[in-house]
Amino acid sequence: MVKIKPSLSVKLGPLTLKNPVVTASGTFGYGEEYSKYFDLSLLGGITTKGLSLKPMQGNPPPRLCETPSGMLNAIGLQNVGVDDFIKRKLPFLAGFDTKVIANIFGNTVEEYEAVTARLDRAKGVHAIEVNISCPNVKKGGMAFGTDLEATYDVIRAVRNATSLPVIAKLSPNVTDIVPFADRAAHAGADALSLINTLLGMAIDIKNRKPRIANITGGLSGPAIRPVAVRIVWQVYRAVGLPIIGMGGIMNAEDAIEFMLAGATAVAAGTASFVNPLAPVEIIAGIERYMIENGIDHAHHLIGQVQA
Amino acid sequence: MVKIKPSLSVKLGPLTLKNPVVTASGTFGYGEEYSKYFDLSLLGGITTKGLSLKPMQGNPPPRLCETPSGMLNAIGLQNVGVDDFIKRKLPFLAGFDTKVIANIFGNTVEEYEAVTARLDRAKGVHAIEVNISCPNVKKGGMAFGTDLEATYDVIRAVRNATSLPVIAKLSPNVTDIVPFADRAAHAGADALSLINTLLGMAIDIKNRKPRIANITGGLSGPAIRPVAVRIVWQVYRAVGLPIIGMGGIMNAEDAIEFMLAGATAVAAGTASFVNPLAPVEIIAGIERYMIENGIDHAHHLIGQVQA
Amino acid sequence: MIARIRKNEELLEGYFIVDIEAEGIGLRKAGRPAVPGQFYMLKAGPSTDPLLRRPLSLHRKLSDDSVRFLYRRAGRGTALLSRLIPGDEIDVLGPLGNGFPMPAGIKHALIVGGGIGIAPLMALADYISDERKDISAAAFIGGRSREYVLGADEFSRKGIETFTATEDGSLGKKGFITHILDEYIHEHKHKGTGGWAIYSCGPHPMLISVAAMAKKYGIKNYTSMESNMACGIGACMGCVIGVLDREHGSSVYKKVCDDGPVFDADDIVW
Amino acid sequence: MIARIRKNEELLEGYFIVDIEAEGIGLRKAGRPAVPGQFYMLKAGPSTDPLLRRPLSLHRKLSDDSVRFLYRRAGRGTALLSRLIPGDEIDVLGPLGNGFPMPAGIKHALIVGGGIGIAPLMALADYISDERKDISAAAFIGGRSREYVLGADEFSRKGIETFTATEDGSLGKKGFITHILDEYIHEHKHKGTGGWAIYSCGPHPMLISVAAMAKKYGIKNYTSMESNMACGIGACMGCVIGVLDREHGSSVYKKVCDDGPVFDADDIVW
Numbered sequence A, B: 001m002v003k004i005k006p007s008l009s010v011k012l013g014p015l016t017l018k019n020p021v022v023t024a025s026g027t028f029g030y031g032e033e034y035s036k037y038f039d040l041s042l043l044g045g046i047t048t049k050g051l052s053l054k055p056m057q058g059n060p061p062p063r064l065c066e067t068p069s070g071m072l073n074a075i076g077l078q079n080v081g082v083d084d085f086i087k088r089k090l091p092f093l094a095g096f097d098t099k100v101i102a103n104i105f106g107n108t109v110e111e112y113e114a115v116t117a118r119l120d121r122a123k124g125v126h127a128i129e130v131n132i133s134c135p136n137v138k139k140g141g142m143a144f145g146t147d148l149e150a151t152y153d154v155i156r157a158v159r160n161a162t163s164l165p166v167i168a169k170l171s172p173n174v175t176d177i178v179p180f181a182d183r184a185a186h187a188g189a190d191a192l193s194l195i196n197t198l199l200g201m202a203i204d205i206k207n208r209k210p211r212i213a214n215i216t217g218g219l220s221g222p223a224i225r226p227v228a229v230r231i232v233w234q235v236y237r238a239v240g241l242p243i244i245g246m247g248g249i250m251n252a253e254d255a256i257e258f259m260l261a262g263a264t265a266v267a268a269g270t271a272s273f274v275n276p277l278a279p280v281e282i283i284a285g286i287e288r289y290m291i292e293n294g295i296d297h298a299h300h301l302i303g304q305v306q307a
Numbered sequence C, D: 001m002i003a004r005i006r007k008n009e010e011l012l013e014g015y016f017i018v019d020i021e022a023e024g025i026g027l028r029k030a031g032r033p034a035v036p037g038q039f040y041m042l043k044a045g046p047s048t049d050p051l052l053r054r055p056l057s058l059h060r061k062l063s064d065d066s067v068r069f070l071y072r073r074a075g076r077g078t079a080l081l082s083r084l085i086p087g088d089e090i091d092v093l094g095p096l097g098n099g100f101p102m103p104a105g106i107k108h109a110l111i112v113g114g115g116i117g118i119a120p121l122m123a124l125a126d127y128i129s130d131e132r133k134d135i136s137a138a139a140f141i142g143g144r145s146r147e148y149v150l151g152a153d154e155f156s157r158k159g160i161e162t163f164t165a166t167e168d169g170s171l172g173k174k175g176f177i178t179h180i181l182d183e184y185i186h187e188h189k190h191k192g193t194g195g196w197a198i199y200s201c202g203p204h205p206m207l208i209s210v211a212a213m214a215k216k217y218g219i220k221n222y223t224s225m226e227s228n229m230a231c232g233i234g235a236c237m238g239c240v241i242g243v244l245d246r247e248h249g250s251s252v253y254k255k256v257c258d259d260g261p262v263f264d265a266d267d268i269v270w
């Protein structure tokens, strides 16, 4: 067998990535921190921390705690706000040869729309990821992602406010995610991000207080991987949109599992905390797997589980 | 401080347990296996493997696989059937000084009813736990537990078929579990079991097949504990029924976490696989915690999280 | 039960033996010795990842209080085990399962192992050579190459006629051990194979072809099966395989941990 | 970066020092040495339980390629670390964070530590006695009882005037170290406290009372804070504490890992 260098490039609808690995929103800051560890141009894409119209303080500490093979967080979407992002953070990101995916959220449909409009005009943003699934904010967030009509309305509004590719990030905290994926598709989403965190809680039995100040938080990490893989597989079979799969991807094997389940691209989230080099090691590992298995195009992995 | 022996007894509605620890359905067989490891009379209660009207073969193997801090199973409710249970298994269980909770399921409301009626007449059953949340069977199971009216109908039918305490075991695979708990309460349930497994999936990237033959399975173990604690807390605050908390309880600390969140009793499930003595060690640990913290009644732990 | 590591050595790249010690670890509940073909469930360390215990077959019973396992580093659980050093603790459950049956009338045992499959068969050889002078045995051991033919010397030392085969021909015959077994039976069958039994353990394809051969020659074949396990003691129903229910003529699911791990190969739904 | 354990010793029940070695581990990116008050994120073993790295402060820089940590076995992560033996590998990120500031004009450092809080302060003492002959120092070390007053001898050996206090009076004054600090300042303040700075690390209540005292006497107080961390490098926003934003006069959330772990105690929203 001739071992040729496989092509890792994937098409996420209108968005072409040089390889299937992006960073998950909220786990990679605005890229600066990790740029000390590797060349960000190696990445398929970078998803920013969630951006809102105005800067946000986020939730009071403690904001995170560890759980078995996972962690709970309730950052509460602390962020610099979209204007400051465009002014101070985006120019840095624009200096790398990678796709910048701006993750956004709002308290109202109008806010989603307004954030989108500003990003649409900014240079260096390649796609908008719409977070309607954050379990850690009172208004907005998950409230949109667990309501079919609100899902439609938000995605539709974003769709109309930009010509950039629109990625809907859905909540796993629903009985059946397929109708939500379907509504997002109808509203004009180009791709889906699956999954956001599961809603969880942990209590310190010594002081009998919740371990995070927000009481409940989002569960991420390897613990949730089986749930995430299942959701990707369900949506892949039922809905025509390309998927960015995430939820507990720690290494290339995990990433390949998601692609076999139906993900076109994958995101490393919590993994970057444990190993800052995780995203680049995942890229290398996918390439190795493709060579070893004689797969010349990353697209040939997608949905190839024999189920 | 005078250290008195605390009272571990709890009241699960009409059902009094000598201590808050029961075994989770499907993880303790019919008790025989574990009786080689400790005296079953030590337990607050024993929940049996799910019982159906007719014996069931269950799903083809492989039926289980390990995941990070958890496991997936798709046993498919293999069981001897309610008649054989009453004839061959129940007499053994009846020999112990503990409460026997018969876990049941059916493909139709009528089947649930029929199984209940037979158990109602049998000597040695102390309560019926109604599984409307199994993710591993095509019909019945989770299909009931994710539909509000079906939940009501099944619990109502069981309620009418027995004078034994009825415990509704709900599915965590829903957007909001509170309305389901509420419907179960209205249908006449005396208590709730929370939670059953999360629906998950894992793929072997070597042979590109699902790791379990049923493709998807139920995720249990410590990985799901934060989700389970959150659900117990949500339901405790919203609904008046006592709760048997479960999901990743491995030791006394975990059990206490559930009680602080609002559980009246707790079940050890996957824990028994890892450590056959887990249930008795949990009982001892709860007692120790109560002594150390000057808590004289187990009831004083319930819902005491400062949130 | 908490046991202590006495010795944990890498025999060849990725293959280890570990000796562990705890009171009565070599005994069943009733006080009688653990039987060849039985296994133990081991957990190295308190972490919940890996979560479940790992099954390993009794390789040698060293004493009532000490047993040896032969294991291959397959994944994370066995990797963890391989890092334990003498004095470390390990959590062990067992002996579990049924063990190799040795019904009355058996006179000649054909022991067929491939790769790490030799692990429980050594216990069987120990038993036969130590306690069953009435039974003769021949061993057929296969492996990828010379190094992977485990235990052949030991079998010979016991006075068991031992045949080997390797896929690359670096030891014994080149090819599959099942061919040698076939030749052996073919050669001896005129003397009658009544009282013969084949005991097999190894890769699935090997077990299938041994079972087919046993059937062809009308020789009993007891085979040790593997399956993912959670509890190891018959409670979870997770480890089943399809087995013929002779009573009803239909196939049923039987538990590898409890009804097995050794089955009559004729009954297995391969 | 993968480092190797050189030494891992239990000093007293539950308290350990570990020396680890890797090229350039004692250096920052720019090649300059790690600064006292900086920390590292450590991960012992590949398991996902525990999942996250654990932060430990630089205790002593042994060389450019070797550093020492002083740690208390608090939970599972540090328990895992405590079981590593010389030669084992450990995954390390760092040095991280800002370190203790030493602005121009500082002439006298009051080093105040409680229990394990001494860990980063030893690095500070090393630095002052090795490289800042222009700065004098006094140390105030508290602990539950004699054994838990860590590092006092070492401070004395460096020629730093060292005061101790224990809750049970088994060493030094009985009571809290903050009382001694108070007495000390009170006694010396007539000579002027300009150019004085307090460096504190220890239990939260101690830090609060030190901060209050510093405020009372108008002395700068730099304190090393703790917080649950996921990334340790400023990316997750998980480790924040409330800090006064002098510019806007309001409080903002600042990252312990990145903006800290050392803060001007005056700015902290306690």
Ligand SMILES: Cc1cc2nc3c(=O)[nH]c(=O)nc-3n(C[C@H](O)[C@H](O)[C@H](O)COP(=O)(O)OP(=O)(O)OC[C@H]3O[C@@H](n4cnc5c(N)ncnc54)[C@H](O)[C@@H]3O)c2cc1C
Pocket: B065, B066, C039, C050, C052, C053, C054, C055, C056, C057, C058, C069, C070, C071, C072, C073, C074, C075, C076, C077, C078, C079, C116, C119, C120, C225, C226, C227, C228, C229, C256, C261
């Ligand atoms: C009754 C019985 C006896 C065995 N005896 C031996 C022995 O003596 N020596 C030896 O080297 N191996 C033996 N095995 C196989 C051994 O149990 C597996 O190699 C081991 O569980 C792999 O665990 P891991 O964490 O290293 O691998 P991983 O692949 O990380 O394990 C993941 C999960 O799959 C399960 N698993 C993986 N491979 C197997 C397998 N072949 N059989 C059962 N479960 C598996 C693990 O138990 C675990 O739950 C036996 C298996 C059984 C069922």
Ligand SMILES: Cc1cc2nc3c(=O)[nH]c(=O)nc-3n(C[C@H](O)[C@H](O)[C@H](O)COP(=O)(O)OP(=O)(O)OC[C@H]3O[C@@H](n4cnc5c(N)ncnc54)[C@H](O)[C@@H]3O)c2cc1C
Pocket: A065, A066, D039, D050, D052, D053, D054, D055, D056, D057, D058, D069, D070, D071, D072, D073, D074, D075, D076, D077, D078, D079, D116, D119, D120, D225, D226, D227, D228, D229, D261
């Ligand atoms: C900047 C910094 C420097 C530190 N330096 C030292 C040191 O030099 N020596 C030392 O003994 N300890 C130090 N600590 C505290 C040390 O990080 C914790 O004791 C350790 O993380 C506990 O982990 P565990 O798994 O043993 O405990 P567990 O309680 O099992 O940990 C569970 C989770 O809580 C976190 N956690 C628990 N306690 C603390 C804590 N006090 N601070 C931060 N996170 C915590 C853990 O990191 C982990 O994520 C430092 C903490 C910080 C933030």
Ligand SMILES: Cc1cc2nc3c(=O)[nH]c(=O)nc-3n(C[C@H](O)[C@H](O)[C@H](O)COP(=O)(O)O)c2cc1C
Pocket: A024, A025, A026, A027, A049, A050, A073, A075, A077, A103, A131, A134, A169, A195, A196, A197, A218, A219, A220, A221, A222, A224, A246, A247, A248, A249, A267, A268, A269, A270, A271, D236, D238
């Ligand atoms: C600390 C933290 C912050 C996060 N912030 C965001 C966010 O701002 N917007 C968003 O859409 N998702 C956010 N997420 C969710 C992740 O992008 C991802 O969907 C989730 O963590 C699952 O992936 P993982 O298990 O690989 O981390 C956050 C996750 C974590 C752990």
Ligand SMILES: Cc1cc2nc3c(=O)[nH]c(=O)nc-3n(C[C@H](O)[C@H](O)[C@H](O)COP(=O)(O)O)c2cc1C
Pocket: B024, B025, B026, B027, B049, B050, B073, B075, B077, B103, B131, B134, B169, B195, B196, B197, B219, B220, B221, B222, B224, B246, B247, B248, B249, B267, B268, B269, B270, B271, C236, C238
């Ligand atoms: C192997 C296995 C079999 C199970 N079978 C049943 C069952 O028959 N009926 C039922 O209601 N729940 C069943 N469950 C769910 C458990 O009772 C429990 O709700 C779940 O495993 C969560 O608890 P745990 O994490 O402690 O295991 C099963 C779980 C496992 C792991």
Ligand code: FES
Pocket: C228, C229, C230, C231, C232, C233, C234, C235, C236, C237, C238, C239, C240, C255, C256, C257, C258
């Ligand atoms: S492993 Fe649980 S029944 Fe066999």
Ligand code: FES
Pocket: D228, D229, D230, D231, D232, D233, D234, D235, D236, D237, D238, D239, D240, D255, D256, D257, D258
């Ligand atoms: S630990 Fe992630 S920002 Fe500080």
